[in-house]
Amino acid sequence: MDCKLSNDFPFEVEILNTKENPEIKDYLNDDQVSFARVGPKKFFFPSDFLSMAPSIYNMALRSDDTFVVTFPKSGTTMTQELVWIVCNNSDYEKAKSSPLNERFPFLELSSMVRKLSYTENEIEVLKKAMMPVSINEIEKMPSPRFIKSHLPLSLLPTSLLDQTKVVYVARDPRDVAVSYYYHDKLMNLSKPENDFKQYWKYFVSDNISFGPYFEHVLEAWEKRNHPNMLFLFYEEVTKDLPRAIQRVANFFGKTLSDDQVNKLADHLDFDNFKKNKSVNLEYLQENGIFRSDGAFIRKGKNISFARVGSKMYFFPKDFLSLAPSIYNMALRSDDTFVVTFPKSGTTMTQELVWIVCNNSDYEKAKSTALSTRFPFLELSSMVRKVSCTGNGIEILKKLIVPLTIKQIEEMPSPRFIKSHLPLSLLPPSLLDKTKVVYVARDPRDVAVSYYYHDKLLNLTEPENDFKHYWKYFVSDNISFGPYFEHVLEAWKKRNHPNMLFLFYEEITKNLPRAIQRVANFFGKTLSDDQVDKLADHMDFDNFKKNKSVNLEYLKEIGIFRSDGAFIRKGKSGGWRDYFDEEMSAQADEWIAKNLQDTDFRFPDC
Incomplete structure (x- = not known):
């Protein structure tokens, strides 16, 4: 069924009946969640998103707002922390004492909460833990506001790039799919018996929230040269974190010394980041929101590989920095x-x-x-x-x-x-x-x-x-x-x-x-x-x-x-x-x- 939500949200909406789309229902852990496709690119969302879509699309922006926008599981959390530290004069004390979700709230989170298969009490715990959680609360935040979103640019306010700064991060969709799979398992969103091979079919058929993946990424790519857009690749960020930090600093007109860059790189180092209680959401495990056998920050690293020589020997790319030293090593009799x-x-x-x-x-x-x-x-x-x-x-x-x-x-x-x-x-x-x-x-x-x-x-x-x-x-x-x-x-x-x-x-x-x-x-x-x-x-x-x-x-x-x-x-x-x-x-x-x-x-x- 196609419909239009309101005059101030100019997109057609297709409500997906789970009886007519059993492949969607079969994956989920909750039979009550329904879905919709939005706009000409058919972006896929829980139907609860429809109630807030016009409010987001028409949200009043401020000139000092900063957005981090990504397709889910593309390095969002790390980028949020990086941007916040750079823009807040390296205030590690506040970063440590205030959860990232308070400093850098998730714009459309309230439409996701009911998607989760939790008790009423668990949902209340989640709402309190993830404040601010509603559009109204985000609108009341003091300036400067830092806001995270997984929405494609076309569903965000039309003046976004003209009024605010936007950092967009893209990641190899294969890594995204693996990380998304474990994220959904962590949140009990998928049936336990579903394996990754099945999940991948959902991913490539655009039956995953915020998809289609390529429509999402390409919308941002087309705007990459806008002066208020910084387009990053997750792979480049993780390969050379100090360089990525400098790019972010330059984008926001900030000057960082080498010591400041190195300190932030150490703060964002995966092992340190995973232990950082202000970003790892481990308290959601304690309250039953997350499964006990997973982690919100799971691996985060892309091990890249290389083939070496005429016989195409296969190695982790880190080997390349060592290879000349080994080949030219001084031997003894x-x-x-x-x-x-x-x-x-x-x-x-x-x-x-x-x-x-x-x-x-x-x-x-x-x-x-x-x-x-x-x-x-x-x-x-x-x-x-x-x-x-x-x-x-x-x-x-x-x-x-x-x-x-x-x-x-x-x-x-x-x-x-x-x-x-x-x-x-x-x-x-x-x-x-x-x-x-x-x-x-x-x-x-x-x-x-x-x-x-x-x-x-x-x-x-x-x-x-x-x-x-x-x-x-x-x-x-x-x-x-x-x-x-x-x-x-x-x-x-x-x-x-x-x-x-x-x-x-x-x-x-x-x-x-x-x-x-x-x-x-x-x-x-x-x-x-x-x-x-x-x-x-x-x-x-x-x-x-x-x-x-x-x-x-x-x-x-x-x-x-x-x-x-x-x-x-x-x-x-x-x-x-x-x-x-x-x-x-x-x-x-x-x-x-x-x-x-x-x-x-x-x-x-």
Whole structure:
């Protein structure tokens, strides 16, 4: 049914009957919420919005008003705080003592409140907590007013850009959709059984509040050159926060010193921002408005990636700043490297090599963490990729030392170094100057182990299953991939006198024999008793309990999930428990295709 609300709101409105649009009703947790599409671009809203749409459209503006306008989940909260601090002379005391929603209210919030599936008491708590909540209250606010809105420009007052300052932020719609999905789950707006794949269908079919996404963004983009409009991309803000702060300051005619910029960047740093009680809305969890297992400020970071070199190796973009230092790293003749594709038996091989090369010094092996004895060369480029609570990253940096290239370069000889980099990205003189042990493992087992490793580190969304992960793996969208390019580089060098190429399957099938091969490679002689003792030390059950290698302390600081383990199962052939018939056939075809012009074959263990 199409209608017009009033003469002072010149837009047609289509009321959506949930009986005629069951796809809308099926998603929601509340059967009573109805929706409408507004205007020629069919913007989608809860029908409660219609009662306030004319008031917003005809709202009296002031010349010192400031608006932050975004499509939802596009970095709104961070931008509000940034703008408010810049425009209020860096008044951190007030920012800390006054909730952001009071300093920078949400214009159309009152039309959203009834959309939420809460008790009358919870709604009253929400209204009190989110003051000012109505248009009338916002209109009475003293100047200067700071106002947030998710409405498209066409539904805001027509004189908005002529009378006020507007900061608009756009974000990659794929990230928006993921964040919006978790936001709706946090607020109990969607049915618990609905997964992200289903949500994505709603998103791209414009059945999400404030959509269509592109109509919303493009309206602002067309006005980006207006002198009262600052158009920002969330990705650029998070990539270079100090530069974004300076752009905002310039837009508002403010001058900030480098110290002021750095202080604000630290204030807005994700880990600090997430803990900031004036913006994180955690009190809404205490009152049952938000679910207890989520967060209003969830992740907020876009991990960007890059492909490197002719073989298109895939890395978090942070690796690029480290890559030249690694490639040009000064090597020593007594350096030892263990190099593997991730989840190929690296930790076990490191411990084996270290014990063999250090005269079976089990006391030091027990008392000194493996990460200290045998550091991970490129770890510092990975640290920002992990998600952890509180000051976990800083604790991690202190626990895992040496962490940086500089610290590794300053280690006393002999150095033992672990890397997951392919040989082509390591120093060109690596095999001529150092000893290298490379370990390869069946990629199907690697993929299973990598999947659980990423879950342990909270790097994947909880609903992503292994079948989904496998698609990323075989399409070379996993860090350090492509898998076969990595392994085949080492395979081609297997006969170099400074290279020992091992298969994980052969190590686990006959550990004493593998120990002897490693000892021979390093010119060490081990008695049968020494081999047996090391084999017992490396036995999986003993190894899993070994505190110097199992990284259990990372659970205590929130780096690892509490329901997983760094050293998980360690068996060969376990992939069969995770692959269905279709995946097995796909894996066979993928392996055959990548090995067709090589003599590389996995051992039949």
